[in-house]
Amino acid sequence: MSTIIVAHSIGATNDGNWYPALAADLRSEGHRVVVPQLPDPDAPQPDAWLKTLTEAAADSPATDTVLVGHSLGGVSILRLLERHDTGARGAFAGLLLVASMARSVGYEQLAGFFQPSFDWPVIKAAAGRARVLHAGDDPVTGAATGDHVMQFVTGLAATAIITPSGGHFPSTGEDCRSLPDAVDLIRGILEGRGQRQPAARGLGR
Secondary structure (H helix, E strand, C coil), X not given: CCEEEEECCCCCCCCCCCHHHHHHHHHCCCCEEEXXXXXXXXXXXXXXXXXXXXXXXXXXXXXXEEEEEECHHHHHHHHHHHHCCHHHHCCCCEEEEECXXXXXXXXXXXXXXXXXXXXXXXXXXXXXXXXXEEECCCCCCHHHHHHHHHHHHHHHCCEEEEECCCCCCCCCCCCCXXXXXXXXXXXXXXXXXXXXXXXXCCCEC
């Protein structure tokens, strides 16, 4: 049994969007899935989100834990990895970033999540097998979607899947109650445990 920790997006709750369906699918396969409720989701603070996720991750061995971050939750997961003691605890089994950002996308109230700049080599060493799921029509990253994804591909040696549509999984006002691609990517990470992390690969679907 492995542990999957899911960090939800800004403005969301841990029982909304596609999180319950993902948890149900993976629990049915014997895995432990934790979706902590992050504090003040409508007015998030980086230290509070990081503290909650760090506490959630402390309950299981890193080497048997997959971290999943959606949107701003993915940014907090990157900060967790940046502070992880890889030498003492080992790297995580893997990382999945869903519609996440590699840098600020212009929301001043969220600037603290992106300062200072990410230490990509440290994060890569802690992340294990990194995967990225992004939509080509994501309105949050907009025309810079490819730049964010390529930062993950080059900085984390991540494999990326870009769907033609899907928005921000979901975009504001839309509904997304299941995300099979995310479940499949997590399964792939778990099946590949113990294998050497692949070199950066191109985008594809």
